[in-house]
Every structure is written in C-alpha cells, then in structure tokens.
Amino acid sequence: MRGSARFEATSFSVFRTAVATNAPHDFRVDVFDGISDLPLFSPDKESDTPDSVLPLAAAVAACDGILIACPEYAHGIPGAFKNALDWLVSRFEIPGKPVMLVHASTRSAYLRAHLHEVLRTISCQLYPEPEFEVHLIRKDRREIDAVLSTEEMRAAMRTKLEAFGRFAAQEG
Numbered sequence: 001m002r003g004s005a006r007f008e009a010t011s012f013s014v015f016r017t018a019v020a021t022n023a024p025h026d027f028r029v030d031v032f033d034g035i036s037d038l039p040l041f042s043p044d045k046e047s048d049t050p051d052s053v054l055p056l057a058a059a060v061a062a063c064d065g066i067l068i069a070c071p072e073y074a075h076g077i078p079g080a081f082k083n084a085l086d087w088l089v090s091r092f093e094i095p096g097k098p099v100m101l102v103h104a105s106t107r108s109a110y111l112r113a114h115l116h117e118v119l120r121t122i123s124c125q126l127y128p129e130p131e132f133e134v135h136l137i138r139k140d141r142r143e144i145d146a147v148l149s150t151e152e153m154r155a156a157m158r159t160k161l162e163a164f165g166r167f168a169a170q171e172g
C-alpha cells in the first residue's frame, strides 16, 4: 500500500487488508490506495489525462482481476468510488476485466445492484453471485480482527479467491 498517513481503520479497510493477506500463495493481491488522490472526473479532462489518474489506470491494466470492497452510502455507490470508475469508462484498461465484489457488510443490497449495473455497463466480466461476504460493520477493531482471523474465515477467503482465480483465467 502506498502512503504513510495515519487513519482510524474502518471495517472496510481492515477487510481489504485481510483479503490480501489471506490470499492463496500463488496469488498476489495489491490494495489500491489512491482513490482519494483522483481529481473530479470531467470528459473535458480526458484528452489530456491528469497524471494522478495514471496509477489507477496502470493498476487496472496490470492485474488479472479486480476485487472490489466498497461500502454503501445512502443506498448507492460512494461518490469517490464512482468517480474512480468514471475515469475508467472511456479507457481501454477496464473492458473485459474480471471483477468480484467482496462485502464487509451483509446489508448493502442497493450498492450491490448499482455496482453490478455500472460494472456491466463498462463491460467488466462479473463473478457470479454468491460473492464473498462477512458482517463487520458496527464492530470495533478487536471484534473485527477476531472474526477475520479464525481458521474457517481465512480458509473461506482463500477458497473464494481460488474460485475467482479460476473464473478470471476462463473469462479474462
């Protein structure tokens, strides 16, 4: 992960790190930590893409598949994350890319439907449901670590990533 800013870890950021840490040995999972560095999308800026967008585009180009762990805000996609997707809409890196949603909340039905629609619209290959989910919201850091560190949970993360790896190898 880039950057060294201190912040209070949320359930989603702890979850992302846990999924990356528990990936099978032949997987490499990088957490992209630059969403908040992106400028506001405008089609007028696309012909001369801002430098700050290039790490996102490069990360998407370089990977075999994308895991998305995204909270639901007001029954939708958080603005900062939709902004990141908007920067990719007209570019070459995202179409055809295998994508799996992984959920740190079991409640986010609106988010899931919105994300499915957006990701299909930008021609991603969506891993079919059921996606990986665990309920971590409203837990403190100690409770989250306890849920994520059991052998059953770590095996479940590995199993789902292996299934996604097989899907990505077929679809990507």
Ligand SMILES: Cc1cc2nc3c(=O)[nH]c(=O)nc-3n(C[C@H](O)[C@H](O)[C@H](O)COP(=O)(O)O)c2cc1C
Pocket: 009, 010, 011, 012, 071, 072, 073, 074, 075, 076, 105, 107, 108, 136, 137, 138, 139
């Ligand atoms: C502004 C805002 C709006 C939210 N709206 C929803 C929502 O509509 N539905 C939902 O399930 N959770 C909603 N949440 C909760 C988040 O999706 C997420 O689960 C929560 O922020 C995780 O917090 P934690 O990491 O502190 O546990 C909202 C959170 C915020 C900050």
